[in-house]
Amino acid sequence: MRKDSRLSGVLHVLLHMAETPDPITSEALAAAMHTNPVVVRRIMAGLRDKGYVRSEKGHGGGWTIAADLATLTLRDIYDALGEPDLLAMGNRTEMPGCLVEQAVNAALGDAFAEAEALLLRRFGEVTLAALSADFHRRYLARGGSPDLEHSHAH
Amino acid sequence: MRKDSRLSGVLHVLLHMAETPDPITSEALAAAMHTNPVVVRRIMAGLRDKGYVRSEKGHGGGWTIAADLATLTLRDIYDALGEPDLLAMGNRTEMPGCLVEQAVNAALGDAFAEAEALLLRRFGEVTLAALSADFHRRYLARGGSPDLEHSHAH
DNA sequence: TTCTCATGTAACTTTATATGTTGCGTGAAA
DNA sequence: TTTCACGCAACATATAAAGTTACATGAGAA
Numbered sequence: 236m237r238k239d240s241r242l243s244g245v246l247h248v249l250l251h252m253a254e255t256p257d258p259i260t261s262e263a264l265a266a267a268m269h270t271n272p273v274v275v276r277r278i279m280a281g282l283r284d285k286g287y288v289r290s291e292k293g294h295g296g297g298w299t300i301a302a303d304l305a306t307l308t309l310r311d312i313y314d315a316l317g318e319p320d321l322l323a324m325g326n327r328t329e330m331p332g333c334l335v336e337q338a339v340n341a342a343l344g345d346a347f348a349e350a351e352a353l354l355l356r357r358f359g360e361v362t363l364a365a366l367s368a369d370f371h372r373r374y375l376a377r378g379g380s381p382d383l384e385h386s387h388a389h
Numbered sequence: 390m391r392k393d394s395r396l397s398g399v400l401h402v403l404l405h406m407a408e409t410p411d412p413i414t415s416e417a418l419a420a421a422m423h424t425n426p427v428v429v430r431r432i433m434a435g436l437r438d439k440g441y442v443r444s445e446k447g448h449g450g451g452w453t454i455a456a457d458l459a460t461l462t463l464r465d466i467y468d469a470l471g472e473p474d475l476l477a478m479g480n481r482t483e484m485p486g487c488l489v490e491q492a493v494n495a496a497l498g499d500a501f502a503e504a505e506a507l508l509l510r511r512f513g514e515v516t517l518a519a520l521s522a523d524f525h526r527r528y529l530a531r532g533g534s535p536d537l538e539h540s541h542a543h
Numbered sequence: 544t545t546c547t548c549a550t551g552t553a554a555c556t557t558t559a560t561a562t563g564t565t566g567c568g569t570g571a572a573a
Numbered sequence: 574t575t576t577c578a579c580g581c582a583a584c585a586t587a588t589a590a591a592g593t594t595a596c597a598t599g600a601g602a603a
Contacts, residue, residue, distance in 0.1 A: 237590055238474070243493055261549075274592065293549060309496070323475055327401065353507055444579060570578090
């Protein structure tokens with residue numbers, strides 16, 4: 236299974252948006268992430284529906300943040316993406332008639348459920364404001380020279 | 390990404406094998422799991438290499454357990470499968486130059502690492518003997534009638 | 544009004560991976 | 574020597590993320 240990087244991607248985009256009050260176009264965000272504008276719009280659609288971001292068409296249009304980063308958590312973003320699968324493994328069949336498989340499912344299912352709960356709990360503990368603050372810490376630690384530092388020129 | 394069910398499948402197979410000292414053919418195991426004999430051989434190959442099971446060719450051949458179920462853990466089986474990915478999500482890029490992405494990776498990476506560690510810890514706590522015992526509990530609870538109970542006739 | 548910019552969305556392609564299938568070779572027992 | 578069963582390579586299928594193309598829509602600029 237190819238790993239799903241939408242959460243990672245959308246957080247990246249949001250933190251960039253947090254650095255400026257001006258709208259940023261899908262194209263600019265896509266360039267920063269080395270991907271396609273349509274991909275950006277696609278992963279942002281869920282966030283727009285939840286009201287976390289706003290999009291404007293036409294000249295001067297683009298994406299802006301529409302929520303308080305101090306209350307938005309990674310969990311909110313994850314949910315807005317449609318709660319994609321967290322685990323790459325699962326039981327072969329749910330609700331099996333075979334008792335052997337029931338025993339296996341019970342043991343694995345418990346572990347899987349715990350891991351998922353742990354992830355969701357962690358997601359719920361991290362606000363976007365905290366993430367942004369961490370970025371600024373790294374920014375200063377790196378010397379604090381101008382935007383070049385967090386640009387994507389490679 | 391489609392979910393990986395090899396661990397679930399191989400445990401199912403092992404518990405069936407634990408119910409009899411006689412060798413069981415890939416074909417019989419495949420029938421129990423509603424899959425293909427080649428798939429069974431494929432997921433069993435790693436366990437054979439580790440010495441957890443043995444395979445014999447020819448008449449009366451098939452698979453037998455070659456290890457002590459009381460010391461074999463789900464973690465051992467997981468490792469024998471080649472330690473497949475546990476999580477369906479991951480960071481977009483490892484070692485990014487972008488500080489924003491570094492901050493995102495750090496936050497998500499911590500959560501991911503914790504969840505993986507939790508799963509591996511849980512896997513290490515469950516022996517195949519415990520799994521088998523759980524099956525026998527379920528078997529008795531269900532009335533304990535003959536093999537029909539854990540057969541796969543649907 | 545007309546042109547340009549930027550999003551919205553559907554449809555298609557690409558890529559990666561688990562799973563399913565076929566075919567043939569090898570060794571062991573009847 | 575025939576049959577059984579595994580070993581394994583090669584190919585096919587299914588699914589989902591990611592990338593791409595094309596076109597419609599709406600908003601501001603000229």
